[in-house]
Amino acid sequence: MIKDKELLRDINDAISNCMKCGNCMEVCPIYKELKTESAVARGKLSLMEAVLNGNSEITAGFDKRMSMCVSCKACTAKCPCGVKADELIIRARQAAVSSRGLHPVKNMVFKLLKNRRLFDFSLRMAGLFGPLSFKKLPRPMARLLRFPMPGLDRRRVLAPFAATPLRSQYPEVIKVDNPKMRVGFFTGCTINYIYTDVGKAVINVLKKNNVEVVMPPMQHCCGIPVFTSGDIELAKVFAKHNIETFERYKLDYIVASCGSCTMAFKKEYPEMFHDDPEMKERAEAIAKKTYEISEFLVDVVKFDQSKLGEVNITVTMHDPCHMARGIKVTSQPREILQSIPGLKFVEMKDADRCCGAGGSFSVAHYDVALKINNRKIENIADTKADIVATSCGMCRMHIIDGLERYKLPQDVVHVIQLLDKSYQVGAETTVKKSKVS
Amino acid sequence: MMRQDLIDAFSRIVGANHVLTANDTLLEYAYDKDPGFSRLPDAIIEPADTAEVSRVLALANAEKIPVYPRGYGSNLYNAITPVEGGIILLLRRMNSLLEIDTANLAATVEPGIFVADLNKEVKKFGLIFPPDPGTIFTATIGGMVAQNATNIRSLKYGSTKHYIMGLEVVLADGKILKTGGKNVKDVAGYDLTKLMTGSQGTLGIITKVIVKLMPAPETQKCLLAGFKNFVDAGKAVKAILDDKIVPATLEFMDSVTIQALGSKAPSSLPPDIKAALIIEIDGITKVVENDMAKISAILQAHNVQQVTVAETEIEQDAFWNARRAAITSLAKSNDIMWMTDAIIPRSKAADMVDKITSIASKNKLTIAAFGHIGDGVLHPTILFNASDKSLISHASNAMKEISAAALELGGIFCSRFQEDRSGQPETYAKQAIKFSLDPNNILNPVNRVKEG
Numbered sequence: 001m002i003k004d005k006e007l008l009r010d011i012n013d014a015i016s017n018c019m020k021c022g023n024c025m026e027v028c029p030i031y032k033e034l035k036t037e038s039a040v041a042r043g044k045l046s047l048m049e050a051v052l053n054g055n056s057e058i059t060a061g062f063d064k065r066m067s068m069c070v071s072c073k074a075c076t077a078k079c080p081c082g083v084k085a086d087e088l089i090i091r092a093r094q095a096a097v098s099s100r101g102l103h104p105v106k107n108m109v110f111k112l113l114k115n116r117r118l119f120d121f122s123l124r125m126a127g128l129f130g131p132l133s134f135k136k137l138p139r140p141m142a143r144l145l146r147f148p149m150p151g152l153d154r155r156r157v158l159a160p161f162a163a164t165p166l167r168s169q170y171p172e173v174i175k176v177d178n179p180k181m182r183v184g185f186f187t188g189c190t191i192n193y194i195y196t197d198v199g200k201a202v203i204n205v206l207k208k209n210n211v212e213v214v215m216p217p218m219q220h221c222c223g224i225p226v227f228t229s230g231d232i233e234l235a236k237v238f239a240k241h242n243i244e245t246f247e248r249y250k251l252d253y254i255v256a257s258c259g260s261c262t263m264a265f266k267k268e269y270p271e272m273f274h275d276d277p278e279m280k281e282r283a284e285a286i287a288k289k290t291y292e293i294s295e296f297l298v299d300v301v302k303f304d305q306s307k308l309g310e311v312n313i314t315v316t317m318h319d320p321c322h323m324a325r326g327i328k329v330t331s332q333p334r335e336i337l338q339s340i341p342g343l344k345f346v347e348m349k350d351a352d353r354c355c356g357a358g359g360s361f362s363v364a365h366y367d368v369a370l371k372i373n374n375r376k377i378e379n380i381a382d383t384k385a386d387i388v389a390t391s392c393g394m395c396r397m398h399i400i401d402g403l404e405r406y407k408l409p410q411d412v413v414h415v416i417q418l419l420d421k422s423y424q425v426g427a428e429t430t431v432k433k434s435k436v437s
Numbered sequence: 438m439m440r441q442d443l444i445d446a447f448s449r450i451v452g453a454n455h456v457l458t459a460n461d462t463l464l465e466y467a468y469d470k471d472p473g474f475s476r477l478p479d480a481i482i483e484p485a486d487t488a489e490v491s492r493v494l495a496l497a498n499a500e501k502i503p504v505y506p507r508g509y510g511s512n513l514y515n516a517i518t519p520v521e522g523g524i525i526l527l528l529r530r531m532n533s534l535l536e537i538d539t540a541n542l543a544a545t546v547e548p549g550i551f552v553a554d555l556n557k558e559v560k561k562f563g564l565i566f567p568p569d570p571g572t573i574f575t576a577t578i579g580g581m582v583a584q585n586a587t588n589i590r591s592l593k594y595g596s597t598k599h600y601i602m603g604l605e606v607v608l609a610d611g612k613i614l615k616t617g618g619k620n621v622k623d624v625a626g627y628d629l630t631k632l633m634t635g636s637q638g639t640l641g642i643i644t645k646v647i648v649k650l651m652p653a654p655e656t657q658k659c660l661l662a663g664f665k666n667f668v669d670a671g672k673a674v675k676a677i678l679d680d681k682i683v684p685a686t687l688e689f690m691d692s693v694t695i696q697a698l699g700s701k702a703p704s705s706l707p708p709d710i711k712a713a714l715i716i717e718i719d720g721i722t723k724v725v726e727n728d729m730a731k732i733s734a735i736l737q738a739h740n741v742q743q744v745t746v747a748e749t750e751i752e753q754d755a756f757w758n759a760r761r762a763a764i765t766s767l768a769k770s771n772d773i774m775w776m777t778d779a780i781i782p783r784s785k786a787a788d789m790v791d792k793i794t795s796i797a798s799k800n801k802l803t804i805a806a807f808g809h810i811g812d813g814v815l816h817p818t819i820l821f822n823a824s825d826k827s828l829i830s831h832a833s834n835a836m837k838e839i840s841a842a843a844l845e846l847g848g849i850f851c852s853r854f855q856e857d858r859s860g861q862p863e864t865y866a867k868q869a870i871k872f873s874l875d876p877n878n879i880l881n882p883v884n885r886v887k888e889g
Contacts, residue, residue, distance in 0.1 A: 022510060026575055038465055046464055046467070047461060047465065059461065061461035061462075081769040082769065
């Protein structure tokens with residue numbers, strides 16, 4: 001179809017760089033499980049090529065094949081020809097949305113997501129009525145569904161919604177005595193509504209380092225789930241809203257504690273507005289200020305290591321895809337962990353390999369997501385670590401699901417939670433010492 | 438398009454969900470690693486075992502439908518593209534490791550198993566399957582046998598054919614042939630195992646392979662050496678081999694290749710380097726150390742600029758990743774790439790590089806040279822821009838001159854731009870074999886055999 005062809009015209013050159021060598025087969029987590037050409041970048045690019053050559057159209061089969069991608073960027077990192085396959089697959093999804101519209105379930109979810117107030121209200125309600133719909137498991141932050149829910153596999157271990165979202169637990173501005181800088185905290189949805197423990201740890205640690213924290217109440221979803229699904233127009237609405245929201249404050253920096261949210265601010269927003277010079281400039285100004293929390297503490301704040309207390313545990317680390325290949329922040333979280341007295345750090349095999357969560361991928365393709373996850377869990381088990389540290393809420397939930405299935409005792413936390421813990425122990429020890437003296 | 442009654446008939450053999458005919462799926466199997474060739478198959482059939490392969494072939498033969506065996510499509514030279522339409526026989530379901538026989542140092546596998554997966558299993562017994570085509574994570578044993586794949590360890594360990602003890606092959610009409618076996622001496626008369634190895638899917642479909650295993654080496658050391666000119670590098674290679682040292686690998690990259698690698702070039706190589714060698718030695722620790730000392734001395738005597746010994750597996754991988762990225766990096770930085778194989782006696786490798794360089798400057802072309810220099814396998818690769826039409830004749834000329842140079846040095850030359858060899862005795866013999874076994878010419882009916 002001519003129309004379908006035109007939808008992909010702008011990526012013609014980029015696609016022709018693929019020489020079909022199949023090196024992507026070596027690293028693609030989905031290909032490892034399914035072993036079909038359509039699972040891997042080479043096959044998907046050849047389909048796009050066929051649409052461009054007029055040999056095929058954007059069909060339901062096209063949609064289905066393009067949906068089989070966790071956006072982990074491993075193929076792009078491996079490609080000897082420099083083909084950015086992950087971005088091209090998202091472009092193909094955009095073409096599919098233009099040609100055939102969004103998947104009905106996604107359409108419903110995104111409509112809710114688009115309305116910030118309704119979204120906030122729904123998730124607050126979910127927090128209040130959570131105990132009714134979730135069954136508790138012995139592990140902290142792990143719940144099973146009591147009743148079937150559309151789109152969610154009932155075997156899946158989820159996390160409870162917070163009774164009170166993070167941003168409602170704090171004032172808009174969290175002051176410190178001698179502020180050396182003022183930062184805006186972009187919480188993201190998982191940390192605001194589910195893993196408030198991470199948000200609290202981020203605030204505690206920033207306060208410890210004399211950083212004043214501002215949490216703009218109007219902030220909204222970063223837009224990555226919408227963007228990767230191919231709904232570029234809606235993603236731009238989110239981007240513009242967040243850019244405007246943070247522009248209203250006088251901030252030295254912006255921090256986020258999730259790899260994907262940080263990637264949205266740092267990389268995706270400026271690219272989304274590539275054909276809108278005014279918005280692009282504003283997006284770039286925001287991007288320049290934005291840091292992931294570990295990166296921020298190590299590279300900018302040079303966090304205070306004198307007040308750390310002993311945390312005697314063995315920790316291994318999972319690098320989320322968007323941390324490792326999206327914003328390329330892997331050394332800083334390790335530096336933080338290794339600075340904690342008493343903490344023993346052990347690397348797991350393939351630490352930066354996708355855990356299978358892939359945002360909404362694990363909702364739509366739970367069985368494949370489980371298979372990918374099994375490999376991660378086996379690598380975790382081999383380390384014999386007490387705790388897994390990571391920097392992404394979705395990874396945390398998916399890995400906890402895997403650990404529960406394997407009946408393994410480890411918990412999964414954010415890197416910053418361990419740093420917070422160490423500061424707390426440090427403070428208690430100081431109090432004890434001062435009492436003795 | 439395949440007739441519905443045939444689709445039904447094949448579905449009865451392998452199950453309806455293993456006969457794929459959706460256009461979107463066919464498009465994904467219309468190519469291999471060789472750019473520029475693409476043709477839609479009519480159906481993709483995924484058999485589960487030898488019996489199913491046999492029944493599929495019997496039917497295809499009766500109906501005269503072309504059949505192309507395929508593993509994961511990481512091969513070069515357009516070997517499995519369905520150029521005449523027909524069936525792609527996808528062997529991915531036949532990927533079991535059937536037996537590891539440690540007493541006889543042999544393993545029996547199905548063709549669809551990845552080389553890396555076989556090696557992972559035999560490693561538990563302290564054994565290795567030595568041939569490493571450079572793409573062990575995506576290459577299958579079936580593909581290696583069909584192509585008699587050369588590999589980066591062949592200097593010391595030989596090529597794929599030296600590790601194939603026996604095969605099970607389904608012939609064009611569905612007959613199941615067994616060749617060779619686990620006995621070291623296992624053939625009287627024609628060596629059919631050797632005939633099938635390298636037959637590129639034109640004589641039968643490989644359904645089982647008995648491979649020979651070797652004890653894993655105690656130690657492995659890898660180094661990267663950079664030279665200011667290729668003559669020094671070539672002389673160093675000759676000196677190493679003259680000194681009776683047999684490295685597992687001895688790889689060469691010239692300045693064109695190193696430049697094309699760009700950021701993928703090993704960071705330890707200084708920018709003004711014109712030739713690089715990757716040398717890997719394995720074996721008993723004492724011997725390896727001794728050989729490394731001798732090699733270092735030889736490199737120094739040949740004006741080496743830089744020697745980096747990999748201390749960790751990660752450093753070693755960085756050297757290899759550079760070498761493995763050579764083909765794709767050259768393809769990326771040039772419009773048109775004519776890659777060839779020039780195989781010369783290893784003692785003449787430096788002379789060949791010298792000839793390639795003068796052919797390049799005479800024809801005003803860029804020609805890259807890299808390859809398994811220790812075995813005398815070089816890949817002269819002619820690079821040019823499509824927009825300048827005059828270059829095509831220069832390139833064809835250069836191709837002929839490289840071919841002549843290789844023959845003059847006592848070697849052979851292969852490219853997909855083969856010369857016409859019809860009427861030659863070799864072609865006559867090959868065709869006689871092919872058409873006796875496959876009279877309807879259904880098995881991978883590329884013109885390869887017709888032309889020799």
